Amino acid sequence: MSHYEPLKIEEKWQKRWEEEKPFAAKDNDKRPKMYLAEMFPYPSGAGLHVGHVRNFSIVDCLARFYTQQEMNVLRPFGYDTFGLPAENYAIKTGIAPQDVTITNIDNFRKQAKRLGYAIDWDREVNTSDPNYYKWTQWCFLQLFKKGLAYQKESYQWWCPVDQTVLANEQVENGCCWRCGHEVEKKKMKQWFFKITAYADELLDEIDSLDWPEKIKVMQKNWIGRSEGAEVDFQIAESGGKITVFTTRPDTIFGSTFMVLAPENELIDELVNDDTREAVEKYCKQALKKSEIERQENKEKTGVFTGSYVINPATGKEMPVWVADYVLSGYGTGAVMGVPACDERDYQFATKFELPIVKVIEKPENSTDDSPCYAGEGEMVNSGPFSGKQSSEVREQINDWLEQQGIGHKKVTYRMRDWLISRQRYWGCPIPIAYDKKGNPHAIPEDQLPVMLPKIDDYKPDSTGRSALAKCDEFLKVTINGEEMTRETDTLDGYACSSWYLWRYTDPHNDKAAWDKKIVNYWAPLDVYCGGDHAVAHLLYVRFWCKFFADEGYLGFREPIKRLLYNGYINAPDGKKMSKSKGNVIDPLDVIDQGYGADTLRTYELFIGPYDQKATWSTEAIGGVYRFMNRCWTLVFDSKLNTEDKNIAYRHKTIKKVTEDICRANFNTAVAAMMEYVNELYKNGANKEDLIVLGKILKPFAPHLASEMLEELGSDDIWPKWDEKLLVEDEIEMVVQVNGKLRGRIMIPADDAEDKDKLEAYARADEKVKTFTDGKDIIKVIVIPKTHLVNIVVK
RNA sequence: GGGCAAGUGGCGGAAUUGGUAUACGCGGCAGACUUAAAAUCUGCUUCCUUUACCGGAUUAUGGGUUCGAGUCCCAUCUUGCCCACCA
Numbered sequence: 010m011s012h013y014e015p016l017k018i019e020e021k022w023q024k025r026w027e028e029e030k031p032f033a034a035k036d037n038d039k040r041p042k043m044y045l046a047e048m049f050p051y052p053s054g055a056g057l058h059v060g061h062v063r064n065f066s067i068v069d070c071l072a073r074f075y076t077q078q079e080m081n082v083l084r085p086f087g088y089d090t091f092g093l094p095a096e097n098y099a100i101k102t103g104i105a106p107q108d109v110t111i112t113n114i115d116n117f118r119k120q121a122k123r124l125g126y127a128i129d130w131d132r133e134v135n136t137s138d139p140n141y142y143k144w145t146q147w148c149f150l151q152l153f154k155k156g157l158a159y160q161k162e163s164y165q166w167w168c169p170v171d172q173t174v175l176a177n178e179q180v181e182n183g184c185c186w187r188c189g190h191e192v193e194k195k196k197m198k199q200w201f202f203k204i205t206a207y208a209d210e211l212l213d214e215i216d217s218l219d220w221p222e223k224i225k226v227m228q229k230n231w232i233g234r235s236e237g238a239e240v241d242f243q244i245a246e247s248g249g250k251i252t253v254f255t256t257r258p259d260t261i262f263g264s265t266f267m268v269l270a271p272e273n274e275l276i277d278e279l280v281n282d283d284t285r286e287a288v289e290k291y292c293k294q295a296l297k298k299s300e301i302e303r304q305e306n307k308e309k310t311g312v313f314t315g316s317y318v319i320n321p322a323t324g325k326e327m328p329v330w331v332a333d334y335v336l337s338g339y340g341t342g343a344v345m346g347v348p349a350c351d352e353r354d355y356q357f358a359t360k361f362e363l364p365i366v367k368v369i370e371k372p373e374n375s376t377d378d379s380p381c382y383a384g385e386g387e388m389v390n391s392g393p394f395s396g397k398q399s400s401e402v403r404e405q406i407n408d409w410l411e412q413q414g415i416g417h418k419k420v421t422y423r424m425r426d427w428l429i430s431r432q433r434y435w436g437c438p439i440p441i442a443y444d445k446k447g448n449p450h451a452i453p454e455d456q457l458p459v460m461l462p463k464i465d466d467y468k469p470d471s472t473g474r475s476a477l478a479k480c481d482e483f484l485k486v487t488i489n490g491e492e493m494t495r496e497t498d499t500l501d502g503y504a505c506s507s508w509y510l511w512r513y514t515d516p517h518n519d520k521a522a523w524d525k526k527i528v529n530y531w532a533p534l535d536v537y538c539g540g541d542h543a544v545a546h547l548l549y550v551r552f553w554c555k556f557f558a559d560e561g562y563l564g565f566r567e568p569i570k571r572l573l574y575n576g577y578i579n580a581p582d583g584k585k586m587s588k589s590k591g592n593v594i595d596p597l598d599v600i601d602q603g604y605g606a607d608t609l610r611t612y613e614l615f616i617g618p619y620d621q622k623a624t625w626s627t628e629a630i631g632g633v634y635r636f637m638n639r640c641w642t643l644v645f646d647s648k649l650n651t652e653d654k655n656i657a658y659r660h661k662t663i664k665k666v667t668e669d670i671c672r673a674n675f676n677t678a679v680a681a682m683m684e685y686v687n688e689l690y691k692n693g694a695n696k697e698d699l700i701v702l703g704k705i706l707k708p709f710a711p712h713l714a715s716e717m718l719e720e721l722g723s724d725d726i727w728p729k730w731d732e733k734l735l736v737e738d739e740i741e742m743v744v745q746v747n748g749k750l751r752g753r754i755m756i757p758a759d760d761a762e763d764k765d766k767l768e769a770y771a772r773a774d775e776k777v778k779t780f781t782d783g784k785d786i787i788k789v790i791v792i793p794k795t796h797l798v799n800i801v802v803k
Numbered sequence: 804g805g806g807c808a809a810g811u812g813g814c815g816g817a818a819u820u821g822g823u824a825u826a827c828g829c830g831g832c833a834g835a836c837u838u839a840a841a842a843u844c845u846g847c848u849u850c851c852u853u854u855a856c857c858g859g860a861u862u863a864u865g866g867g868u869u870c871g872a873g874u875c876c877c878a879u880c881u882u883g884c885c886c887a888c889c890a
Contacts, residue, residue, distance in 0.1 A: 012842095223884075226807065230886055237890080255890060268890090307804095307888065334888045344890045353888055423889055543885090615828075617815060622883095629815070632828045638843090668819085677817065680827035687827090690844085743823045748871045750823060790870050795822050801870050 013641035015605025019712040023125055032076075032127040034083035036514075037530050042083065043075040044531045048539030048546070049087040049134075049509060052113040053094065057120045058586065059578050059613065059625065060540065062596045066610045067575055067619055067675065068538045069126045073708040074670050076127065077727040083531050084127055085513040087134035088114050091502045093171060093187050096435035099467045106435045107463065110137055120597055124606045125711050132516045136437070136505035143458030144512065144522035145505050146440040148553070150451050151560060153441075157203040158429075160449065164272055164296075164337065165428060167195035172469045173432045174199055176501060177425055178231075178545035194296055197473075200430035200439060200498065204552045208232055208422045210566075211551055220572040221620065224543050231544045233423025238407050239341065240416035242267060242318035244279070245326055251275060251318055254340030254421050257350060258410065259403040261322045262391040263368035264345040267329045268311065268357065271295035272337035276314060279329055284315035288331055295333040309334055309357045320345075321415050322392065322406075332357060340421050348381065355381035366390055369399050427549065429501045434467050434476040436499025442486045443494050450488055452495075459495070475499060503545055507553040510534055510568055522562075529564040538573040547572070573673055576622035578613070583624055594625050607710035608634045614675035614709060633679075637713055639686050640702060643694055644717045650695040657737050658688050659701055663730040666705045675709075682706060696721060701728050742796040744771040746780040756796075764791045771798035 026032070047068045050061055072084040088110075095106040114135060121128065134141055152158040166175045168185040174197060179186045204211075212232045215225045237256035244250060251267065269276060271292040280288045291312040311332030318327050327345075334353055335344050348358035348365040358365050365380075370387045385399045394402045410416030430439060438459040440452040452459055462483045467476050477483055477497040484494050508522065514531040515523040533554075547569070554568040579585060580592035587593065599609050612633040616623040662685040669678035682705060689698055700723045707714035707725055718725055736758050744752040752774045760766040768791050771777060777800070784802040791798050 223808075227885060230806085233886095233889065235889075253890080257890080309888090334890095336889060339889045347890085351890065353890075356888095421889080615815095621816095624815075626815070626829070629829045635843095636828085642843090672819080674819090676815095677827080680817075683827055741823085745823085745871075748822095748869095753823075788870060790822090792822060792871095797822055797871090799822080799870055 011645065013638045013645075013713075015607055015637070015713070016600075016603070018716045019123075019125060019606050022712045022715050023122060026125070026127075027122070030129075030131070032072075032082075032084065032129050033131060034085075034129050034531075035081055036527050038081040040079060040081040042531060043072075043080045043536075044083045044514075044534050045072050045075075045536040046085060046510065046513065046534060046538070048537070048542065049089050049506070050117065051092060051094070052088045052090060052110070052117040054098075054109070054113055054116075055588075056116050057124075057596050059594050059596050059599075062124060062609060063578055063613045063616075063619075063623075064538060064540060064575055065121065065124065065126055066613055067573060067673070068536070069124075069610070069711075070614060070670065070675060070708040071536055071673075072127050073711060074727070077704065077707065077725050079726065082127075083132075083514070084129060085132040085134070085516070086121065086126075086128045086130070087132075087509055087513065088117065088136070089502065089506050089509075090114070090135055090137040091436045091499075091505055093433065093435070096433060096467055099435070103465075105463060106467075107137070110135070123597065123600060124610060127711070132513055134509055134512050134516050136502070136509065137435075137461075139458045139460055140519070141512065142437040142461075142505065145437045145500065145508070146452070146457050146459060147454060147522055148508055148557075149500065149504065150440055150454060150457075152202060152556065153451055155556075155560075157206060157556065158200060159203065160198055160200055161426075162196065162198040164194045165197050165199055166192045167197070167473075168192050171433070172473065174428060174430065176428045176503075176545070178427075178503075178548075195473075199428055201426040202429050202504075202552070204427045204549070205422055205424060207552050207555050208234065208424055209420075210555055211548065214551075214567055218567060218572070219570055221574045224547065224572065224574055227543050228548055231424055231548065234420060235423075236418070236420050238410060238416050239419040240321070240345065240410060242321065242327070242345070244329075245317040245319055247278070247316075249275075249278065251329070251343050252341045253343045253345045254419060255345055257347065257403070258406045258416070259388070259394075259399045260347045260350045260368050261320070261345065261406060262388075262394070263347045263349045263366045264320055264322075264327065265325075265348065265358070265364045265366055266327050266346040267318055268332045268335045268344050268346055268354075269314075269329065270335040270337035270342040271331055271333055273331070273335075273342045275343075276331055279314040279316040281315040284313060287312050288314055291331060298333070309353070309360050311357060311361065313361075321410075321413065328363070330357075330361070338425055339423065350381065350383055352381055352383065427501075427503075427552075429504055430496075430498035431501055432469055432473055432475045432498055434461075434464070434469075434499065436502060437461075437505055438477070439496040439498055439500055441496040442488055443496070444491060449496070450493060452486070453488065456488075461499075503549050506546055507549045508557075510537075510550065511557075511563070525562060525564070528562075532563070533565045533567060534569045536571045536573060537569045538575060540575040540577055543574070573619065575619050576617075578616070579622060579624045581625050581627055586625075594627075599630070604630060604634050605637075605712070607713045608637050611637070611679060611709045615679040617676055619673055619675055636679075636683050636686065637710060639690065640706060640710075640713060640717065643686065643689055643702070644699050644720055647694070650693040650698075653695055653697065654692045655688060655694065655698050656734050658685065659698055660730040660734045663701060663705065663728050664735065667727070667730070670708065679709060682709075704728050740796060742767060742770060742798065744774060744777050745797065745799040746777065747801060748799060751780050752777045761796050762793050764793060767791050767793065767796065767798055771800060 045068050047064050072082050076082045090110045095109050099106045166180050170188045170190040180192055185192055212234055215228055235256050238258040239252050239254050241250045241252050311330045314329045316329045318329055320327050346354040348355045349367045368391050370389050371382045372386055388394045388397050388402055407418050438461055440459045441449045443449055462480055464480055469475055470478050474497050486493050486495050511523045511528050515527045550568050555566050557563045558566045582592055600606050612630045662681055665681040666678045700721050703714045703717035704725055738758055739755050740758050740761055742754050742756050754770055754774055756770055768789050781802055786802050788801040
């Protein structure tokens with residue numbers, strides 16, 4: 010007697026898939042296309058972890074499901090290889106990032122193949138391969154040509170440990186996303202992508218996406234659109250002006266002071282000999298404070314500049330202050346203080362004894378007794394606008410500002426432009442060179458790629474430039490006969506991952522980043538799956554998609570139709586897996602222990618809803634292994650039924666599993682297959698029962714299912730169900746008395762639709778009678794759909 | 804501080820439009836097979852009462868709507884996530 014040997018079966022099928030390449034996608038095929046991908050991994054030296062397996066198995070389950078439904082499926086794979094870990098490793102060990110990356114990719118590929126994924130291996134991409142980053146540079150140049158890649162000198166987040174600037178999206182609670190060290194503010198000239206040019210479209214199209222609500226809300230918050238007005242305030246005695254942004258122009262009559270951010274460049278002109286010293290000291294301190302300190306201490310601080318501006322509505326003088334509660338990067342870096350209508354301005358005014366003028370009356374029924382009221386209401390002390398409602402005054406003031414030529418409506422976003430230059434070696438070189446005057450020039454497209462040179466010393470230099478600054482042969486370049494110096498910054502890794510979904514469709518093209526016809530056949534992506542990058546990556550891809558659509562390179566404006574955002578897996582102790590805690594589960598160990606890849610994959614899909622976090626259980630995986638064994642035994646070690654006893658159950662299971670996979674309810678799909686197998690053990694199975702089992706099991710456990718289908722002599726085409734065959738001859742009806750379950754009665758299925766018959770069965774039941782006898786029946790509710798009868802008695 | 808989501812057995816979790824709460828799995832208990840153990844197979848397993856039947860209670864807590872509520876509404880508590888001086 011033989012038994013289930015997963016490792017043997019899996020080796021056999023993996024070898025066959027390697028030779029026959031059944032997962033090769035065919036461009037421009039007539040079958041309906043289906044394009045799926047996971048967020049490509051960073052191939053670390055540690056190899057696959059169970060989180061990767063969950064992520065990849067979700068995509069694989071869908072890819073195989075659609076393949077079995079005879080669709081033309083594209084399911085590629087790639088590696089996101091630039092970044093700090095490889096560079097820091099190089100600094101520590103002297104091993105070139107190029108070499109480590111190749112080793113790690115080879116290991117990742119080998120491991121992914123042991124999980125039996127249905128990947129088209131001829132389409133691999135690797136972002137640090139010159140054949141790939143040549144086109145990343147090309148993408149940069151398209152943005153540069155249109156003015157959407159530009160340089161700007163301003164205060165930036167700087168990580169003193171990693172010695173590079175960071176994008177807003179890479180600062181988490183005032184700390185570097187990579188090393189966790191507090192970030193500093195540093196004034197530097199940096200490269201940006203003008204993502205704000207697409208802010209409105211990025212916001213407006215979110216609602217049309219089949220994405221988790223959570224992610225949509227995060228992106229909306231991140232973009233943070235607010236409508237308001239910009240208003241100019243004349244500086245008293247100087248003739249200059251200061252512009253503020255406000256969402257509440259209706260409160261302008263209540264503005265009694267103005268506040269500038271410490272970074273604001275106008276401050277220099279506003280100070281006088283008496284105030285200069287104190288203001289400079291304050292600004293210096295504010296800039297030195299870490300972002301955490303600035304956020305934690307909400308006690309208002311500030312200093313008077315010595316200057317005044319004129320409130321255009323009241324004509325009164327308002328003192329101009331500097332305070333760090335005003336942010337430099339948002340709006341104009343200056344606000345009009347309206348202490349009666351804004352909590353922060355109120356705190357500031359009380360602390361520094363600035364006048365408070367009430368301009369909005371609280372509604373009479375308001376229970377709020379704070380002296381500061383930010384809501385809507387009737388205007389007071391507001392000249393011609395007094396007596397009107399604040400919400401309507403808002404529009405009228407906007408018109409008035411415009412007529413006076415001192416203001417206009419304005420939309421402002423919380424999102425800033427995307428800072429993309431990094432002072433690090435291991436990234437895609439920015440294809441720019443500077444002439445003698447320091448003006449930037451594009452490297453001509455026929456000189457791409459700008460190769461990242463192999464070097465010995467990877468450390469950034471002391472001036473805050475990448476190690477490339479020390480590489481003379483890299484620096485020198487001649488463009489149109491003019492000697493120039495290359496840019497030594499490299500691109501943020503997120504730039505490299507902003508277009509790989511299109512490269513996948515045409516990965517070996519050496520004439521273009523992608524072919525328009527091919528990309529428009531496959532893309533946009535039908536399903537994208539990942540558990541990270543809710544804002545950054547997913548926003549950047551959308552931005553590039555819109556840009557390249559505008560340039561005519563893409564025929565669609567949203568890159569991802571459906572997003573599955575999977576949860577992470579914790580260690581059995583409930584904590585995050587980490588090497589230092591010694592609680593890491595290595596998926597390859599699980600396979601080699603004897604469970605095999607099929608059990609591992611199925612277990613990770615069974616562990617709970619795919620979008621929730623889960624805790625690894627070393628016991629529960631045994632249950633899935635038992636299930637695999639029971640499937641194997643049914644096909645290879647049991648007698649077949651000759652009758653067809655399980656028709657209804659079989660069709661019910663096909664329906665349930667099909668619908669569950671479509672809804673991404675993988676855990677309940679597995680549960681349904683387990684129930685089906687339990688039923689087959691009870692009743693015995695015929696050949697058709699087992700063929701169906703093999704087919705529906707294949708997206709989860711492809712090796713075992715292939716083995717079963719081969720034994721049964723069947724193809725793997727996805728089975729269909731027949732609604733008519735779902736119904737058993739007899740069904741159970743349920744009787745309630747006053748909403749309480751009092752009886753279950755087996756009745757012929759033919760009677761299930763007949764309301765009168767259902768009621769008659771219910772009234773005739775002996776057990777039900779004991780609860781209704783001697784009582785008045787007020788009402789009988791009959792629900793044929795659930796074959797339920799509720800008798801209401803008094 | 805603001806916003807959103809969630810709270811179901813010993814545990815992970817199911818319940819698709821308001822209609823049989825606790826599917827499936829783990830763990831536990833019992834039995835079969837075995838000299839024995841493992842594996843496998845078969846039952847039982849929300850709680851209270853009961854030998855058993857019957858009955859009662861139960862989806863964080865309290866109220867409401869309804870013939871009927873895990874599901875809808877209100878309040879409270881707890882947890883998680885996101886944002887957090889964004890004018």
